[in-house]
Amino acid sequence: MNKLLKITLIGITALGMTGCYGELDPESYSEINPSMFPNTEEDLQSLVMSCYYPLRGSWWDGINSTSEQGQMFVNDCCTEILTGKYGAQKLCSELSYNETSEEITWFYYTRNAGDGTTHGTYGFLSKISRCTQIQDQIETSKLDDSRKARYIAEVRCARAFMSYILFDLYGPLVIAPLELLKNPLTEAPLARMTNEEMVKFIEDDLLYAAENLPMPKEAEYGRFSAGFAKMLLIRLYLHETVNDKTYYNKVETLARELMTNAYGYSLVPNYPSLFEKAGQTGNNPEYIFVIPCTYDGYSQNQWLMMAMPPDIDGPVKGWQTVQSTWWFYDTFEPTDTRKTYLLDHYSDGKGNVINRTNPGATMDLGPIPQKYEMDALVPASANYSDLDIVLYRYADVLLSLAEAIVMKPGGAVNQEAVGLMNEIRRRANLSDKQVSDFSTQEDFIDQLLTERSHEFWCESGQYRADLIRFDKLYDRVVELNQGLAPYASKYKYLFPLPLSVIVDGKGKVVQNSGYGI
Numbered sequence: 001m002n003k004l005l006k007i008t009l010i011g012i013t014a015l016g017m018t019g020c021y022g023e024l025d026p027e028s029y030s031e032i033n034p035s036m037f038p039n040t041e042e043d044l045q046s047l048v049m050s051c052y053y054p055l056r057g058s059w060w061d062g063i064n065s066t067s068e069q070g071q072m073f074v075n076d077c078c079t080e081i082l083t084g085k086y087g088a089q090k091l092c093s094e095l096s097y098n099e100t101s102e103e104i105t106w107f108y109y110t111r112n113a114g115d116g117t118t119h120g121t122y123g124f125l126s127k128i129s130r131c132t133q134i135q136d137q138i139e140t141s142k143l144d145d146s147r148k149a150r151y152i153a154e155v156r157c158a159r160a161f162m163s164y165i166l167f168d169l170y171g172p173l174v175i176a177p178l179e180l181l182k183n184p185l186t187e188a189p190l191a192r193m194t195n196e197e198m199v200k201f202i203e204d205d206l207l208y209a210a211e212n213l214p215m216p217k218e219a220e221y222g223r224f225s226a227g228f229a230k231m232l233l234i235r236l237y238l239h240e241t242v243n244d245k246t247y248y249n250k251v252e253t254l255a256r257e258l259m260t261n262a263y264g265y266s267l268v269p270n271y272p273s274l275f276e277k278a279g280q281t282g283n284n285p286e287y288i289f290v291i292p293c294t295y296d297g298y299s300q301n302q303w304l305m306m307a308m309p310p311d312i313d314g315p316v317k318g319w320q321t322v323q324s325t326w327w328f329y330d331t332f333e334p335t336d337t338r339k340t341y342l343l344d345h346y347s348d349g350k351g352n353v354i355n356r357t358n359p360g361a362t363m364d365l366g367p368i369p370q371k372y373e374m375d376a377l378v379p380a381s382a383n384y385s386d387l388d389i390v391l392y393r394y395a396d397v398l399l400s401l402a403e404a405i406v407m408k409p410g411g412a413v414n415q416e417a418v419g420l421m422n423e424i425r426r427r428a429n430l431s432d433k434q435v436s437d438f439s440t441q442e443d444f445i446d447q448l449l450t451e452r453s454h455e456f457w458c459e460s461g462q463y464r465a466d467l468i469r470f471d472k473l474y475d476r477v478v479e480l481n482q483g484l485a486p487y488a489s490k491y492k493y494l495f496p497l498p499l500s501v502i503v504d505g506k507g508k509v510v511q512n513s514g515y516g517i
Contacts, residue, residue, distance in 0.1 A: 038437035043144065057301055071169065077089045080453065081325075085365070109126060110498060125173060126165075126206065128173070128176075129181055131159035150213070157209035157224040160209065164235065175190075191510075226287045229438070231289070235465075237251045238465075242469055248404040255398075258397045267286055304378055304383065309323060309354070323366045323368065327480055331450055335429045342368070342370070344356065392460055399452055403445070418433055418435050424451055474492075
């Protein structure tokens, strides 16, 4: 089993989550004596590994779960990639959620009792504070400076990753400072950070991580690297180009750096292999960050269970919580290999072919987003797959650079930008685009967004942010719903904070604009 998955229970529970107004839980000293733990470097390593824990794939408490409990699911359901008939998938597909929609708000935090049927009392905001506390314990340990820097870099990268995910969903967060975390009995409601403070908080963590994490070739498979920290910086800067186009200059600089030989990234020739067992190796040059999964490990890939229909003649008869949309399917060119696992038909084992003309209740909205190769051992493993969850790949670097070249101040559609897009298209068995195909920057961006949706469907969940960045999400939702989306609005580009956050904030925390009116 990968070391990332060997997370000792003591490392997970050693730090209680102290808080100031309900976002964190009181610290318990009933099992762990803080004067004795952490005491050794092995103890500190356990604490570092615990920072990966909430970022894994797990229905119960992993924010990258390949289920309705994961951020990719709700993000992609806001777009043409995924849709559904109930739950978070329907709310997101219609932008009909509000501040009482716990299917959406719980990622921040919830005060529901953890009884096995609800999300528990945590959510994910408290995990940021856990990283802050662990960083402090490393800093005050007796380790030498070089080892401290390496461990702190992992902790800060984990904190930045979680912070960025939640920032992208909800906007600026309430971040508890270390001084307050050290005094858990002090009641001191905090306001949300400003947007500028939030960006700096994440940026500072990622800059430190990029400086002190190993290069991709030296990083253990499934653990953070300097390349991943810089990929997250690219996503953060792209996020902020809505407010300041000069961020594109930073995107360009980082992308060009990640393209150098020092990082060792490249596209693999076969797109589907990225989601097949044979292609998921530690030396795959396209992977920037993946989450290792095993059938019975701490991280599990349950996407096949989520996506496959219950009547399919195959090894996995799933719950089919989601479908894709026919709108999305129709945007693919006929020879595009990126739709290999976007199934437009299947057999029900009774002599019937279920497809677009005979959809029944399983293909009425769209094709089956299988995404990953069908693993032969899935049926014997509670329908969990042994394939790793793919989050970030080198293809994102190329498309980010293409966007930056065109959209930076003074930028324009040129041969280099189109050539970067064509690298992605050629790998997908498609013909080249020409500069003359794009009369305006918007024409190029429309094609770029299409390539992003085709390239990254059901991966990082960042396509929603891509549409928002160009103010296209609302119009896309209205189009997908054939104009029947009465609760959709552009203020829903941010998800609402849970009502408990507003109550616990005692006047300091302001709900996202548009909600609660």
